[in-house]
Amino acid sequence: MHALLKSSNETPITIERQLKLIKQVNPVLSHECRRRLRYMHMRSFDWEQGGLLSTVKFVDRDSVEYSLVVAADHELSEARMASLTLDNAMSLFDPIWGGVYQYSTQGKWDVPHYRKTMAAQAGHLRIYSLAYAQLKFDHYLKATNSILLYIKNFMTSEVGAFYAGQTDKVADIKPELFFSLDDSQRQKIGIPDVDKRIVTRENGWMIEALATHYEYCGSQQSLNMAIKATKWINQHCRRVTGAYLTNIMTSTPLHLSDTLAMARAMLQMYRATFDKRYLDYACISAEFMHKNFKNQLCGYNTRLINKNDTSPPRQIDENISITRFVNLLFHYSGNPLFKKMTKHGLRYCCIPEVATARMEEAGILLVDREVLAPPLTINISGNKNDPAVNEFINIAHRHEGWYKLIRLNPSATISASIEIDGYKSKPVTTPEKLKRLLQLH
Incomplete structure (x- = not known):
């Protein structure tokens, strides 16, 4: 639904146009x-009011x-754009049970x-976890805890896995009228039906979000919930092959979104643990x-295709997501395949007809920034079980920004250093001193 609110249909592009564009060795x-x-x-x-200029108000x-x-x-x-949107979007939060409503209408x-x-x-x-790490507004932290309470x-x-949604x-x-009531009044009437299907994509989204909440806000409960859900989804x-099924009733990994959601979740779980x-x-x-x-020309298809599929479908948001993911994964793993994947995804995102197809596409601007420079790197040496090392890890976790690389190197001595824009600090x-380094750079 989030994608549909901006309209996510691919603009038809001729094969000749695509072939011309993908000849770029380093697509930018x-x-x-x-x-x-x-x-x-x-x-x-x-x-x-914040958000996009639209009759439907939602957080893009x-x-x-x-x-x-x-x-x-x-x-x-x-900074004003981010805070204005997030402040006003708190009207979407349920003040009684927690959690957030889907969107608002009438331009309000x-x-x-x-x-x-x-x-x-x-x-x-x-997004509220990322915002809290950067802006340090207490009401953003309260917003994250509201969602955590609702999910729990x-x-x-x-x-331990998560349901699909609630009507x-x-x-x-x-x-x-119902959602204007207090808890006891609601309970007397009943609880809106919960869609109790356990589907992989939604679990991947929530696992990534919970692990992000742990990283930037320090919620151990979020990490515990993420670990439990991860175990169940990975087992079932x-x-x-690394593929993920849509749910336990399916036998073939048909959709990119299922595997992509869990792959992103696994990278975030690694950052957390x-x-x-x-x-x-x-x-x-x-x-x-x-x-x-992989699409034969550029980008990644949204589903498995057969030989007779002359126009395999690609989805803009999925290609932004997978390109950002594999770019950061390359820095964590060093596997050159992921740099190749980044370029393949970028070739699609950089097609002007794709990049400008909707009213706004800041996700491609994020891709653009991230592929042009390595992430902030925080190197930590020591034993993970050492309390002093954990202090370094906590500082690295709480530092703002998703595009960062945290390396933990086993060592008998404890130290930390950073690398950014070609600068390498002394340990x-x-x-x-690590806090000071991060503040200065």
């Missing part, structure tokens, strides 16, 4: 396309994340559609996606 956005995307990003923003997560990234470079207008934030999708819960949990109380199955309908009462829906098994899972799944979903031996 043209200067003209980059300028156009920045203009679209600013022009599509609602400067009074790529747009907000891009604003946060640029705001970190002291761009005040982008306070006319919500009360359905609670897993996409909305995971997307908001991740309503959306977690007995096996806004109960009995014969209108949703706007993962194949040795430094358990090498998760990184291995992410790498194997990335290899599977390259082998089975430091105290948490305070």
Whole structure:
């Protein structure tokens, strides 16, 4: 639904046009396309209420994340865009049970559609966690905890995996009346039906979001829930090839989104725990996606295709997501295949007809920034079980920005250093000095 709110249909592009564009050895956005995307990003923003200029108000997560990234470079207008959106979007939060409603209508934030999708819960949990790490606003931390409470109380199955969503309908009462009631009044009427299917894609989204919440906000409960869900999904829906099934009822990994969601979740779980098994899972799944979903010309198909499929479908948001993912995975693993995958995804994202097909595409601006420079690298040496090393890890985790590389190197001595924009610091031996290094660079 999040993608549909911006319209995610691929603009038809001739094969000749695609062949001309993919001949670039190192695909990058043209200067003209980059300028156009920045203009679209600013022009599509609602400067009074935040969010996109649309009758449907929702948090476009790529747009907000891009604003946060640029705001970190002291761009005040982008900082205002991020905070204005996130502040007003808190009208979508359920003040009684927690969690976040799907979207709002009539061009306002306070006319919500009360359905609670897993996409909305995971997307908001991740972006508010990133925002809290950077802006340190207490109400953003409270927002993340509201979602966590809702997921724990309503959306977690007995096996630890997560349900698919919750409707806004109960009995014969209108949703706007029901959700205006307090807890006891709601309980007397009943609880809106929960879609108790356990599907891989939604679990991948939530696992990534919970592990992100742990990384940036320090919630051990979130990590514990993520570990439990990860174990169940990997046991029941993962194949040795690295593919993920849609659910336990399916036998073939038909959709890119299932494997992509869990692959991203595994990389985030590795960042949170430094358990090498998760990184291995992410790498194997990335290899599977390259082998089975790679479009012959550029980008990645949204589903498995057959030989008679003359126009295999590609989805813009999925190609942004997989390109960002494999680019960062390359830095964590060193596997050159993932650099190749990054270029293949970028060739699709950089086609002007794709990049400018919708009202705004900040996700491609994020891809553009990330492929042009290595991530901030934080090197930590020592034993993971040493309390002093854990202090370094906590500082690295809480540091703002998703595009970062945290390396933990086993060593008898404890130290930390950073690398950014070609600069390599000398090792430091105290948490305070690491904090200072990160503040200065």
